[in-house]
Amino acid sequence: MTQVTLDDLTKTYPGQVTPALHALSLEIRSGELAALLGPSGSGKTSCLKIIAGLLSPSSGDLRFDGQPVLQLPPEQRGAVMVFQNHLLFPFMNVAENIGFGLKMRRANKAEIDRKVAEMLALVRLPDMGARRPAELSGGQQQRVALARALILRPRLLLLDEPLSNLDAHLRLEMRDLIRKLQKELGITTLFVTHDQQEAVMLADRVGLLLEGRLKQFDRPEAFYQSPADQATSAFFGGRNFIPGTVISGRFESPFGQLELPGQAETGQAETGQAGTGPIKKGPAILTVRPENIVINPPKDAENRLNVRLNRMVYLGTHSEAHLQLGELTLTATAPAAALAGLAAGDALQISLPKHALWLLPG
Amino acid sequence: MAGQHDKAPARPVAQFWTGLRFLSAALLLIWLVLPLLPLAIWSFAKGWFFPDLLPARWGLHAWDYILSDTAGLFDSLGQSLVIALVVVLVSVLVGLPAGRALGFYQFRGKQLVELIILAPLIVPGIAVVMGLHTLFIGLGLTNNMAGVMLVHLIPTLPYMILVMAGVFANYDIAFEQQARALGASRIQVWLFVMLPSILPGLIAGSLFAFLVSWSQYILTLMIGGGRVITLPLLLFNFATAGRHDITGALALIYILPGVVILLAMAGYLSGRGPELSRAGRP
Numbered sequence: 002m003t004q005v006t007l008d009d010l011t012k013t014y015p016g017q018v019t020p021a022l023h024a025l026s027l028e029i030r031s032g033e034l035a036a037l038l039g040p041s042g043s044g045k046t047s048c049l050k051i052i053a054g055l056l057s058p059s060s061g062d063l064r065f066d067g068q069p070v071l072q073l074p075p076e077q078r079g080a081v082m083v084f085q086n087h088l089l090f091p092f093m094n095v096a097e098n099i100g101f102g103l104k105m106r107r108a109n110k111a112e113i114d115r116k117v118a119e120m121l122a123l124v125r126l127p128d129m130g131a132r133r134p135a136e137l138s139g140g141q142q143q144r145v146a147l148a149r150a151l152i153l154r155p156r157l158l159l160l161d162e163p164l165s166n167l168d169a170h171l172r173l174e175m176r177d178l179i180r181k182l183q184k185e186l187g188i189t190t191l192f193v194t195h196d197q198q199e200a201v202m203l204a205d206r207v208g209l210l211l212e213g214r215l216k217q218f219d220r221p222e223a224f225y226q227s228p229a230d231q232a233t234s235a236f237f238g239g240r241n242f243i244p245g246t247v248i249s250g251r252f253e254s255p256f257g258q259l260e261l262p263g264q265a266e267t268g269q270a271e272t273g274q275a276g277t278g279p280i281k282k283g284p285a286i287l288t289v290r291p292e293n294i295v296i297n298p299p300k301d302a303e304n305r306l307n308v309r310l311n312r313m314v315y316l317g318t319h320s321e322a323h324l325q326l327g328e329l330t331l332t333a334t335a336p337a338a339a340l341a342g343l344a345a346g347d348a349l350q351i352s353l354p355k356h357a358l359w360l361l362p363g
Numbered sequence: 364m365a366g367q368h369d370k371a372p373a374r375p376v377a378q379f380w381t382g383l384r385f386l387s388a389a390l391l392l393i394w395l396v397l398p399l400l401p402l403a404i405w406s407f408a409k410g411w412f413f414p415d416l417l418p419a420r421w422g423l424h425a426w427d428y429i430l431s432d433t434a435g436l437f438d439s440l441g442q443s444l445v446i447a448l449v450v451v452l453v454s455v456l457v458g459l460p461a462g463r464a465l466g467f468y469q470f471r472g473k474q475l476v477e478l479i480i481l482a483p484l485i486v487p488g489i490a491v492v493m494g495l496h497t498l499f500i501g502l503g504l505t506n507n508m509a510g511v512m513l514v515h516l517i518p519t520l521p522y523m524i525l526v527m528a529g530v531f532a533n534y535d536i537a538f539e540q541q542a543r544a545l546g547a548s549r550i551q552v553w554l555f556v557m558l559p560s561i562l563p564g565l566i567a568g569s570l571f572a573f574l575v576s577w578s579q580y581i582l583t584l585m586i587g588g589g590r591v592i593t594l595p596l597l598l599f600n601f602a603t604a605g606r607h608d609i610t611g612a613l614a615l616i617y618i619l620p621g622v623v624i625l626l627a628m629a630g631y632l633s634g635r636g637p638e639l640s641r642a643g644r645p
């Protein structure tokens with residue numbers, strides 16, 4: 002169980018002006034399963050390598066349980082990294098691969114054999130010890146790579162894109178396995194991924210990295226309900242952004258005045274956070290999730306707007322309505338049945354319920 | 364065999380190719396083995412003169428002679444072996460890091476460096492050694508084993524470096540990072556990850572270097588100054604003296620390492636390739 006602190010970590014590669022990683026500060030709680038999410042090139046793998054000790058940061062500090070570790074070589078940090086493409090040593094069999102770390106620690110052979118057998122059972126690959134890595138499927142290789150790391154009982158487990166090389170049905174199985182092992186063994190874990198789905202379904206808390214900067218580090222729900230800014234919201238599928246100004250508890254938009262929830266009222270559903278975020282006045286961007294827009298609301302609904310239906314997209318379980326609001330396009334989703342009968346070109350009324358609104362910095 | 368799965372009309376074509384393959388294999392074997400046959404016959408002959416297809420009389424006297432103390436075979440064999448082994452060792456020690464640098468890193472003037480490394484193979488050895496001779500005299504490196512070993516490195520190093528550069532160009536350094544991330548120290552990474560991965564290439568390069576050193580004549584003659592008598596020098600002595608029987612017996616011993624290495628390599632190289640290059644790539 003290790004608490005990990007990243008303090009203003011910055012990495013600028015030689016010959017480059019913009020840092021790959023920009024003043025990243027983050028605190029991962031002991032026993033937590035945290036994710037760093039970002040598109041490729043956002044600096045997330047650099048971050049993992051810095052923590053593992055395979056890369057030196059340009060500046061900043063890194064502490065495990067309050068102890069600085071940047072001066073330590075990788076083998077003394079106790080942070081074990083599992084690479085994206087498994088990297089099982091092809092000249093060793095599965096058991097030798099899993100036992101590699103213990104052999105490097107000069108553990109005795111009987112102990113290695115016993116622990117390898119334990120790990121093989123844990124990742125549900127008993128009797129596979131004598132196989133060559135090339136004889137295993139991608140999912141099996143991934144499990145061997147995980148076992149090879151977990152056998153060391155690391156202070157910190159680092160996973161690079163743990164699910165992205167797997168087929169859809171294997172991803173769910175692997176997710177459950179990672180979560181189960183991580184909770185059972187209580188190993189603080191940080192993984193990086195470019196896939197928001199992967200981050201949301203696996204992590205206790207997610208950090209979003211965009212262009213080397215940490216946008217937000219929060220529970221997965223927060224990215225949907227209380228995103229930090231427009232880019233963050235957009236990364237998680239937010240598509241409705243209305244510019245305007247907050248004046249004494251109301252939102253002045255080009256389409257009229259909109260009611261905001263009061264301090265005492267709850268903001269977006271289930272966040273538990275009061276109001277609409279930190280912005281109390283001045284320019285702002287109002288956002289509302291597509292599923293929270295009400296089409297054809299009752300007469301007394303709050304924040305009603307007149308829009309034109311551009312297009313309907315049928316998505317099986319639900320439909321997506323693209324709505325024209327002045328120069329803006331809003332997207333609303335609802336059960337397919339509820340939207341049946343609407344046609345492109347129809348003039349509609351929508352409501353933006355107060356409790357579903359969230360303000361982003363403008 | 365691609366032909367096996369083809370439809371019926373393709374069969375005669377497949378048979379033709381199979382036949383051609385056997386024919387070419389047979390020709391190659393004959394071409395390689397046939398020149399050795401007279402050597403073997405000579406070594407057991409007691410006089411073998413022109414129109415005779417086979418020697419009139421047979422005997423073991425050539426073998427008796429070369430195995431006797433006066434022939435100097437064992438001294439030559441020992442010197443050849445010691446020189447070749449030291450040359451291989453030094454070639455590995457220099458060629459491995461050099462090949463790693465050339466295979467891994469891009470740097471300014473890399474092509475020029477590669478050309479300079481290749482140069483000794485392009486320039487005839489005798490031209491190189493003429494120039495080196497005066498230099499070696501000044502350094503006291505003539506007429507002794509050390510000088511001969513040093514001069515043998517001129518043709519062996521380019522082979523070794525180029526083989527190792529090829530091996531490292533296909534080697535994924537991420538495996539080393541993975542090993543580090545699993546708690547291996549630098550030295551452990553070299554021993555347990557790099558070495559097993561490059562072993563096939565390292566062995567192939569070493570065998571090349573061994574054979575190149577083993578078969579050096581002119582470089583040994585010039586720098587050794589007649590004091591260092593390796594097996595090729597001994598062989599030439601008897602060949603120029605017209606002793607075909609003794610030459611034949613010596614030649615058979617001389618080609619022995621080559622044949623052994625060829626057989627070992629054929630089995631080894633077809634059995635496993637540089638696996639690390641193929642696995643683990645996304």
